[in-house]
Amino acid sequence: MTTIAEPPSIWTAATAVDDRRPRSKQTQLGASETVCEMRAAHRIAGTEPTDPTDKKMAILGTYIHEGLLTAARTEYGWLVEKATASELVRGHVDAVQLDAETAARLPKRLRPVVPSQDGVTVEDVKTKSTYKWDQVLRYGATAAEIRQTYLYAGMLRERGFEDRPGQRQIARLGPLNVQRIRLRFINRDNGSEFTQEFAFDEFEAATARWWVEQVHALPGPHAARRDFDGPGLDAVCDYCPVRTACWGMPARPGIPVQTNLVHDDKDREQALADYVAGAEQEKAGKKVKDLARKKLDNSPAGDYGPNRLKWTGGNAAKSTDVQAMVDLHEEARIPVPMIPDAARMEKNLKDAGIAVPQRENGKLTARSINVSPVPAAKPSKVA
Ligand code: SF4
Incomplete structure (x- = not known):
């Protein structure tokens, strides 16, 4: 018999390529890592990753970013994936759409096809799953996403682009007069797009900078705040490379790490x-x-104020037709399986008033919590 070797997983190659990216090797705090104070503190402390992480979603996000940002560069002439840095944080800005005045200081090939009408605009692109999409449309960017974009905008206003190979000409522009912030969300399941744009706010930029300064000022990760509730409760923790360094090991296997609190x-x-x-x-x-x-049960689907009502289901439910299956088995001369019907036997025994025999199956029952008020102390008898 010939054995055909399993083809290697394409993710092994994708992960190896991703691990070699300069950003994966970066040691300084990245603006995209400012989502959690504890995580940022571990990065600053140089903590080695304590946990393996499934990088598939992050890698898919990178591919989508690369494709869309390359298109924005070639078609719109936006400056994409350019580095900016301060002594505390660094990062690659997804896109910068220059205004006419700033663009005029660059060679034609680096100018936007349509300059921004509202001043230099800094854009950050976020990919989201359908599962999170409703939240994006309803509430827009999270505080951490806004902070990250303000960190980029703040660094561009203070210093401009980093002076490094591949971006020397734009670095010569010096500090940029950033006036607008734009967050663009892309649904990675169906391509839907949603943008949120607002004027640059000096206070927000100072708050973002202060956030980073505070983390740098901490004596170490032990003094940092956890901004999420931990593995099993917040997805960001499930994928965090320092989750064991952050939460420690539970007292015994199988119990949540939050017990350590x-x-x-x-x-x-x-x-x-x-x-x-x-x-x-x-x-x-x-x-x-x-x-x-x-x-709402009698209301037709439609848009009502900020909410859209849709109905699903309400169709005739189907279940397996056992008799038709038996007939088909007999027609096709396939033996009908004669497995004992446990539910039926249980009912027969119960109907006959006989206890249903039980034995341990090697599994544990789910632990449930039961919380009730502590009973009032009984009044002591007075003699
Ligand atoms: S596990 Fe969660 S709370 Fe801890 S550092 Fe990572 S993201 Fe922050």
Whole structure:
């Protein structure tokens, strides 16, 4: 028999190429790494990655970036993927659309086809999944995404592009008069596009710079704040290369790392109070949602204010036709499987008043939490 060797995974090649990218080897804090204070602190401290990360989504994002930004450069003449740096942070700005005045100081081949009418515009492109798309349309960029773009804009205003091979001419422009910020979101599943644009705000830029200065001023990662709730709760932690350095190992395998946040009964008291408060909010929210759902049941699909109503389902449900399958088996002379029907046998025994026999199956039952008020202490009897 000839054995055909499994073809190698294309992701092995893609990951190897990605690991050789200059950005993957960068040791200074990158503006794109300012999403979490703890993560940024580990980067500044030079912590080696403690955890393997699945890079597929990040690599796909890089490919989409490269394709779209190359198109923006060749078709619109925007400056794309150019480096800027300060002594605290560095990064590659996705796109800069120069205004006519600034562009006039460059050779024609580096000028935008259509200069920005509103002053130099700094753009950051973000790819998102359909799962996150609703959130993008409803709330726009996150605080961390806005901070990252302001870091680029701030560095360009203070210093301009970095003076390095491949961008010497644009570096000679010196500090740029950035006037606009643009965040462009691309749905990586269907290509939908959404942009958010606003005027440059000096206060926002100072806040972003201050954020980075604060992290640099920390005595080390042990003093940094975790900006996310950890693996299993925030996807950014699931993909974080220093998640073990950040959270440590759980006391025993299989329990969440967040258990490391509870050290004594005071912590337990606080966690229980948080649990009760969260459950109350959840209950109140569900009550509002359930009433609204019932009220809408007779409403046609359409746009109502900022929200779009769509209906799915409502079609005749189908289930497997067992008798038709038996007939088809007999026609095709395939033996009909005679596996005992456990559900039926269980019902028969219960109907006959006989206990259903049980045995351990090697699995553990799910642990459920049950929180109730501590009963009031009984009044002591007075003699
Ligand atoms: S695991 Fe989460 S909280 Fe910790 S450093 Fe990484 S992103 Fe930040």
